[in-house]
Amino acid sequence: MSTAVGSAPATRRGGLLATLRAYLALTKARIIEQLLVVTVPAMMLAQRSVPSLWLVLAVLVGGAGAAASAHALNCVVDADIDAKMARTRKRPLARDAVPRSHALVFGLALGAASAVWLGLTANWVAAGLAVVAIAFYILVYTLLLKRRTSQNIVWGGAAGCMPVVIGWAAVTGTVxxxxxxxxxxxxxxxxxxxxxxxxxxxxxxxxxxxxxxxxxxxxxxxxxxxxxxxxxxxxxxxxxxxxxxxxxxxxxxxxxxxxxxxxxxxxxxxxxxxxxxxxxxxxxxxxxxxxxxxxxxxxxxxxxxxxxxxx
CATH class of the missing domain: 1.20.120.1780 (UbiA prenyltransferase)
Incomplete structure (x- = not known):
């Protein structure tokens, strides 16, 4: 009896951790790291020195949120093809670890929160550019180009270039x-x-x-x-x-x-x-x-x- 009772909290904890890992996987955190690597140097070039650490942290948090939003929404749209590819079939939606409706809300909420955060902590130019990047990645690359043309990554890849512009705008308010x-x-x-x-x-x-x-x-x-x-x-x-x-x-x-x-x-x-x-x-x-x-x-x-x- 004690074993059964004691195992219930452990099971719930294990389920919670699995769910958290699944939502984290939706954000494709490893790709976000690379996006952030280019953001700070762009901010430093705009400042011609090291910007305030608070601004750097604010932009990194907002930029990570925007990228995570785009990646989560991409997973929602591409769940069917992710399940067919060996490289991606372990992604959460491809193996039904997260309901698609939940992932959609998660992605949209991240996008809205990151834009508001950037607007309040940096400026609204940077916030607007983050929204443009998310929209371009989902609407232009994922929905319009990816399944239709061999030039998908050429033009769709423009969304991945936006972190440097966002970082610059966060420092200067301009591009x-x-x-x-x-x-x-x-x-x-x-x-x-x-x-x-x-x-x-x-x-x-x-x-x-x-x-x-x-x-x-x-x-x-x-x-x-x-x-x-x-x-x-x-x-x-x-x-x-x-x-x-x-x-x-x-x-x-x-x-x-x-x-x-x-x-x-x-x-x-x-x-x-x-x-x-x-x-x-x-x-x-x-x-x-x-x-x-x-x-x-x-x-x-x-x-x-x-x-x-x-x-």
Missing amino acids: QWPALVLFAIIFFWTPPHFWALAMRYRDDYAAAGIPMLPVVASPRRVSRQIVAYSWAMVAWSALLVPATSWIYLGAAALGGLWFLVAAHRLDAAVKRDEVVQSMRLFHLSNTYLTGLFVAVAVDSAVGWPVFGWPF
């Missing part, structure tokens, strides 16, 4: 040209990043009926596109030099060269019809972006503009 350059760097970084992943999981995307470029195009065409976008990314990274210093310039040059070599190696392997290790480029892309934005942060704290132009 100036360096914020747009940062936006473009991530915009051109996104296709090589995701297409490298999609090359590895091509069969998964095909099974789910998602026309990612590696599903509908030849490996040769995909590798050429990766090289083209990689060059565009590196070229755009150079446009930030007038607002930075030699610290950023050195990091952008070395990092860009490293990335281009890797992209061309992948293309060469495809030409030779060899086994392509596309995940190497995928992981390198994460390292590249992190390193580039760390350089922006360090440069903003201790560097001086190369041409003496504040912006």
Whole structure:
């Protein structure tokens, strides 16, 4: 009798923890980490020093909430295809760990709360941009593009570029040209990043009926596109030099060269019809972006503009 009574609270605790883990999984927390990595350097560049810690914390909390909202709503829309892909079939809605109606309310509530939070703690420009990012990710990428075109991640990926603009706006109340350059760097970084992943999981995307470029195009065409976008990314990274210093310039040059070599190696392997290790480029892309934005942060704290132009 005592064992049965004692096990009831433990069972309830276990059920509560499982539910909390399921809701956390809806937010795709690992992706949020990457989004926040680029936000703080953008804020530092806008401030040309370290912003107040309170503002940084407020923007990180609001930005995380906005990203979590978009990801949860994405899970609601994509529950059917997530269940068909080995990479995503363990997501909460794909295995019915959370009712879809509850996940929908959860996502909408997170979005509203994050916008209000940003408006009250930063400014309403940043709040409005966060709402635009959520709406674009769900309405344009998830509902309109993802299942219809191989260019889904190119244009839909613009939502993932918004954290730098939101961070900049939180500091200045405006959107100036360096914020747009940062936006473009991530915009051109996104296709090589995701297409490298999609090359590895091509069969998964095909099974789910998602026309990612590696599903509908030849490996040769995909590798050429990766090289083209990689060059565009590196070229755009150079446009930030007038607002930075030699610290950023050195990091952008070395990092860009490293990335281009890797992209061309992948293309060469495809030409030779060899086994392509596309995940190497995928992981390198994460390292590249992190390193580039760390350089922006360090440069903003201790560097001086190369041409003496504040912006």
